[in-house]
Amino acid sequence: MIAEGLRVRPSEETRTVNRVRASERVKQLAYDSAGLLVAAVMLFPIYWMIITAFKPGRDILTLTPKWLPAPATLDNFKDAVARPFFLDDVRNSLVIVAVMLALALTTAFLAAVATARFGFKGRTALLVMLIAVQMVPLNSLIIPLYMQLDNIGQVDALPGVIAVYLAAVLPFMIWTLRGFIANIPVELEESAMIDGCTRVGAFFRITFPLVGPGLVATAIFGFIQAWNEYIIAYVLLSSPHNQTLTVWLASFTTNHGPEWGPLMAAATLTGLPVVVFFLLLQRYLVGGLTAGAVKG
Amino acid sequence: MATAVVTPDPRPALRRNLLPYALVAPGVALIVGVLGFPLAWLVWLSFQHYGLRELIAHQGQWVGFDNYRTILIDPLFHQVIGRTLLFTFACVALTVVISTLIAVLLRKVRRAVRVIVMSALVFVWATPVIVTVDIWQWMFDYEFGIINYLLTRLHAGNFIHHNWFDNPLQGWTVFVVVVVWGAIPFVAITIYAGLLQVPGELLDAAEVDGAGAWQRFRFVTAPILKPIFLIVTCLSTIWDFGVFNQVYVLLNERPSSDYYTIAIYSYRESFGVSQYGLGATIAVLLVIVLVIVTLFYVRETIKVADIT
Numbered sequence: 001m002i003a004e005g006l007r008v009r010p011s012e013e014t015r016t017v018n019r020v021r022a023s024e025r026v027k028q029l030a031y032d033s034a035g036l037l038v039a040a041v042m043l044f045p046i047y048w049m050i051i052t053a054f055k056p057g058r059d060i061l062t063l064t065p066k067w068l069p070a071p072a073t074l075d076n077f078k079d080a081v082a083r084p085f086f087l088d089d090v091r092n093s094l095v096i097v098a099v100m101l102a103l104a105l106t107t108a109f110l111a112a113v114a115t116a117r118f119g120f121k122g123r124t125a126l127l128v129m130l131i132a133v134q135m136v137p138l139n140s141l142i143i144p145l146y147m148q149l150d151n152i153g154q155v156d157a158l159p160g161v162i163a164v165y166l167a168a169v170l171p172f173m174i175w176t177l178r179g180f181i182a183n184i185p186v187e188l189e190e191s192a193m194i195d196g197c198t199r200v201g202a203f204f205r206i207t208f209p210l211v212g213p214g215l216v217a218t219a220i221f222g223f224i225q226a227w228n229e230y231i232i233a234y235v236l237l238s239s240p241h242n243q244t245l246t247v248w249l250a251s252f253t254t255n256h257g258p259e260w261g262p263l264m265a266a267a268t269l270t271g272l273p274v275v276v277f278f279l280l281l282q283r284y285l286v287g288g289l290t291a292g293a294v295k296g
Numbered sequence: 297m298a299t300a301v302v303t304p305d306p307r308p309a310l311r312r313n314l315l316p317y318a319l320v321a322p323g324v325a326l327i328v329g330v331l332g333f334p335l336a337w338l339v340w341l342s343f344q345h346y347g348l349r350e351l352i353a354h355q356g357q358w359v360g361f362d363n364y365r366t367i368l369i370d371p372l373f374h375q376v377i378g379r380t381l382l383f384t385f386a387c388v389a390l391t392v393v394i395s396t397l398i399a400v401l402l403r404k405v406r407r408a409v410r411v412i413v414m415s416a417l418v419f420v421w422a423t424p425v426i427v428t429v430d431i432w433q434w435m436f437d438y439e440f441g442i443i444n445y446l447l448t449r450l451h452a453g454n455f456i457h458h459n460w461f462d463n464p465l466q467g468w469t470v471f472v473v474v475v476v477w478g479a480i481p482f483v484a485i486t487i488y489a490g491l492l493q494v495p496g497e498l499l500d501a502a503e504v505d506g507a508g509a510w511q512r513f514r515f516v517t518a519p520i521l522k523p524i525f526l527i528v529t530c531l532s533t534i535w536d537f538g539v540f541n542q543v544y545v546l547l548n549e550r551p552s553s554d555y556y557t558i559a560i561y562s563y564r565e566s567f568g569v570s571q572y573g574l575g576a577t578i579a580v581l582l583v584i585v586l587v588i589v590t591l592f593y594v595r596e597t598i599k600v601a602d603i604t
Contacts, residue, residue: 028406035405038398039416042480046419048442049431061440063456107322114319126320131594133327134531135586136335137538139559140579143566144334144341147351167330170323228424230541235567246426250545260434267427278422 046271053077053265060260076265083266088241089248096158096244097226100165104222105215108170112177113203117186130171138168142235149236156238164236165226173218180214181207216281227274245270341576348570356573363577372553373561373578377585380537380558383468384589387536390476392529395483400513402488414485421481429545432474436460461547464554474542479535483528490524491517523597530593537586558582 052060053076054069080086115123145164146155154160184207192202230246237243240251249270252263342363344356367373398417402410420428435442444455461467494517502512518525540559547555556564562582566575 028404031401031404032406032409035401035409035413038401039409039413042413042416042420042477045428045431045435045477046423048435049427052434063440063445065440065442065445107326110319111323114316118316118319120313120316123316126324129327131597133331135534135590135594136331136583137534137559137586139538139540140562140582141331141334141338142563143572143576143579144337148334148337151354163326163330167327170327174323224422224424228426230426230545231563246424249426249430250549252430258430258433260437260440263430264434267430271423271427274422274424275419278418 049264049267052260053268055261057261076261077269079262080266080269083248083252083262085240085243085248089243089245092158092237092242093227093245096162096165097223100162100169100226101219101222103162104166104169104173105219107166108173108177108218109211109215111170111174112181115174116178116181127175130175133171138164139231142232145232146235155236156242158237158242161233161236161244164232165229169222169225173222176218176221177211177214180211184210220278220281223277224274338576338579341573342580344573344576346571346573346576351570351572359573363573364581367574367577367581372556373581376553376556376558376561377581379468379556380539381585381589383472383539383557384533384536386472387475387479387539388529388532390472391479391483391532391536392525394476395480395528396487398480398484399487399491402484403491417481417485420478421485425478425541426545428474428478429542432470433546436470461555467555471539471543471546474546475536475539478542479532483532486524486528487521490521494520526593526596530590530597533590533593534586537589538582558585 051067051069054072054074055066056071056073056075059066059069059071114120115126149155149160154163188206188210189199189202192206193199197205228246229244230250233244234247234250237247240248249263249266252258252266341356343358343360344350345359345362346356350356398413402413405413436444438444438457438459444458447453447455460470498516499512502516507515538559539557540563543551543555543557544560544563551560558578559582562575562578564575565571565578
């Protein structure tokens with residue numbers, strides 16, 4: 001009997017273990033399918049844009065949609081690129097983003113160091129201001145911004161737009177970078193100073209490399225904000241050769257009813273640089289956001 | 297401890313005290329110079345009669361609170377502000393709830409699936425708003441739009457040649473979908489990043505003590521995520537309350553007054569009919585309403601920030 005019991009028990013145990021494993025596998029399968037469903041729903045609009053961009057005109061306007069571009073064509077892209085001012089507007093967008101980012105990262109970094117590493121009079125007031133400024137939607141300032149830039153002759157000129165974008169992204173950038181710098185223990189710098197580093201040397205050798213991800217995260221934020229902005233550029237930049245890609249893109253729609261093929265091709269081209277920039281740098285991003293958010 | 301060992305900074309105290317101000321100066325100068333002045337001007341403008349003639353002459357006409365009186369008794373303004381608040385509430389609530397669910401799901405799925413979902417979110421996040429607006433416009437096209445086709449095929453009714461924007465309620469539903477879809481990636485990824493910081497031992501301990509999944513979320517995860525929820529809710533409220541592009545561009549830059557948000561109303565008054573004074577008044581009221589709505593979040597956020 002004892003021998004029998006010994007023989008039976010292990011097999012019963014394995015059966016329970018198997019049952020638990022099976023139910024866990026079903027659960028895991030449910031989670032994974034839910035995840036894939038989320039991905040599919042989120043991606044579908046982008047899939048549909050790209051598919052449409054590669055379809056010849058007669059396959060776009062069909063009552064029964066075609067799920068794949070067969071035959072595929074590049075005509076829509078050729079059409080979009082051949083529209084007036086495409087290259088001008090690509091250049092403008094690039095110049096605005098590049099200049100803006102370089103200036104924004106430098107000034108934001110300096111201010112972030114000050115607020116994270118120094119206690120000084122007016123620090124709290126400054127932090128409150130950084131939040132308060134973000135509460136004012138940029139759209140509501142269009143009228144006075146337009147008039148102010150008009151007064152100094154910077155309407156329809158890139159520097160005006162760069163200055164506006166710069167001021168618009170700075171509060172968020174300072175705030176986020178501050179969180180990163182505050183997260184790095186001061187003791188690291190101090191021990192470097194004990195080992196003979198100067199204060200500045202310690203900062204650049206120890207703290208600066210650790211802030212790298214933070215700079216990347218804020219750079220992505222700034223890039224997206226500036227590249228995607230529409231209404232300020234639309235109001236401030238009036239001549240077609242001075243406009244940005246988003247304004248160029250919006251001009252497709254109004255002409256004589258949207259031409260979906262070229263419009264989707266143009267939209268694909270406009271979105272591409274941001275997606276590339278983002279994908280190149282995104283692995284720094286997840287950690288970056290929390291550091292900024294949690295440490296305030 | 298270590299500080300005591302460090303040799304004192306040989307530089308004069310005054311220079312050291314000025315250093316933080318010097319570091320902050322360029323940023324503050326830019327923010328105040330570029331945004332502070334226009335903000336003050338906006339308020340000043342809201343007390344002026346400022347039309348096309350005044351714009352050319354660079355000289356407004358002081359009218360005191362006339363603009364505010366005109367706007368505050370304007371039935372369209374009441375309608376627009378109520379609608380904008382309702383729209384903001386719907387968008388923010390849906391965004392935060394759906395994003396939280398996605399963030400929690402991201403912790404449960406296997407690695408490969410997580411990479412796929414994250415990439416999808418990143419793709420959507422990176423796509424410019426104007427681009428997404430064009431896509432949705434195409435998908436909701438009344439004649440050849442994929443949405444009408446799918447809904448008809450799924451037997452949700454006959455949507456062939458259905459125009460979503462004839463009925464404002466349906467039109468606003470479309471805008472909620474467009475805005476929430478675009479807002480989910482940032483919020484979901486931020487909350488997910490926050491979830492990663494919740495110590496696993498705490499959750500295990502709670503489970504050992506008999507806490508269910510909901511209780512674990514409610515009493516362990518949620519309190520740790522509070523600062524993150526505060527920030528994403530606050531930012532979402534600010535962004536959704538100022539919604540402009542989605543509605544304006546999707547309706548081919550000619551929205552009827554049924555589709556005004558406060559931001560569009562202000563823009564139309566200023567640049568549509570050249571009443572810059574009235575437009576400024578609406579913009580000031582927009583900011584005031586927004587401050588009232590977000591006051592709670594901002595206070596909490598500052599509290600959290602000052603502790604660290």
